[in-house]
Amino acid sequence: MRSDARCWARPQHACSALPSWLSFSNRTMKSRLLRYSAIGAALLGVFAVAMMWRPPIAAEASPRVARDPDTMARGARVVAQGDCIVCHTAQGGSSYAGGLALKTPFGAIYSTNITPDPRTGIGQWTAAAFRRALRNGVSRDGHWLYPAFPYVHYTRMSDTDIADAYAYLMSRPAVYAPAKKNGLPLVFRFRPSLAFWDLLYLRSGANARDMDPVARGRYLAEGAGHCSSCHTPLDLIGGERRSHAYDGSVLDGWRAPALNTLLSASVPWTRSELIAYFSTGLGPHHGAAAGPMQPVVENMAKLPTVDLAAIADYLLSIQKQPVRSSQAASAPDQRRTTEGDARGERIFAGACGSCHESTAPMTNMSDRPSLGLSTAVNADDPRDTVQVILGGIPWPQEPSQALYMPPFEDVLSDPDIADLAQYLRTRFADKENWTDLANTIAAVHESRRAP
């Protein structure tokens, strides 16, 4: 290997180590080789263009859309299963009109308008164009869609579900809302290169056959529900690491917890608690949905219980053997009482106690768990606890779910928050101290800034 490397650095005629068939001393050989490489390059070019080019699907001024009540009801259900409204609605904006910034590691990507507006939405899309977008990640006019749009999951949806979703979205009020400019660096703006990304990560095709409850749950979770878009870690180019499916991930400054260790929590999740969590946003033994999950459960609450039960059944079918960590037993030794604990205790008493102290009425009403059961406080990563302290839990859009916590961003200094978080960890969780809280707090501040 090393001698070859030296050879390449020398003039070719002096390189005795080269095999004769690679020798360039023969003129005809040389020109033939050139010709072959030219043909090869041309073929490669044709292949690349063919790979990266997708034809537009003709726009139609008024495409045929089913409008009967049954289709509408089915479509509403599929659109809720797919959480479309969550990403395709900006804060305070019109439903489905897009404009929400998705803060990806590559830069901000703005969701687009999927109302039936003819100029800026999907009003001129046919059912076929809509189906191609969901199955193959290609827009009606042939441009490639970024995988922030989870077509790697929507591709699993059945033709019927996609058609119903199309009909429902086309029945929504049309809103004029042009797409916002993405905040991506130049290198990611050449969309045809996504053809190669798709080659790696897109396995298109429906998965809607056998439908026992677990299979139905799998269909919903892997397809429309696209749970693993957030709950599976991503690799360097934003593809899901399937070997770590549902191991949990970090996005938008929040930790999306693992979904395959639900039985390892101090109180293991059950089917009925999962269903309760999906429909109310509150797990009585684990805590409230917050951050990016808050709008997701608001949306899931619209689904019939049979769908939620199917998703719960599927999730319970992918659990790892519960780890009753020996850590729990030895944890008290690993926990250090720090100087900050006294300060943390004072902050807790004055800022948190009126709701979270064991004597507070809030902890004795309607299934609200003690902080000791909180998934966030028990997590190895303090990120979600810090997020909730800083931003609270905003009032929900759906008034039926009265979960709320005020934000403390303007109240507590960063050192106060660090002391408070460590105090929560020491007092409520049976786990070792968190480290590096100052950096986590700085990172969470950063994630809360507008892109």
Add this chain to the structure above:
Amino acid sequence: MINLTVNGKSHAITADPDTPLLYVLRNELALNGAKFGCGMGQCGACTVIVGGKAVFSCLVPLAAVGDRPVTTIEGLGSKERPNPLQAAFIEHQAVQCGYCIAGMIMRAQALLNVDPHPNEATLRSHMEPNLCRCGTHMRILRAIRAVAQASP
């Protein structure tokens, strides 16, 4: 002993450091403008300005105030000489029972201090945390808009 600067005056406070600021203001300093509503940061009746930000004083431990100055409604104007926002609330009859009003004015003042001409969306989202159970929100918004329009 903790030093607290309220409405420009420094006070030595003997209360426990975990006492919420609201109790210190009302019980130790007899500043009764800020009200106890829910004690859970859900209603905004206790809103005061700490370090330039509108906060629920029922959830601010004394120990967390640090050296940030505190402004309460008593620091804005007096009955005889109300500040522009207080005058606008009176003019637009934004008060019904009045329990929420000190908090409303303090939250609005915190916004106008940094953004004298807020747009409607900013104004509404900024005022969202404060509730008026009499339902005078429309008049409250009108009073704040009037001050914004009149300011240079």
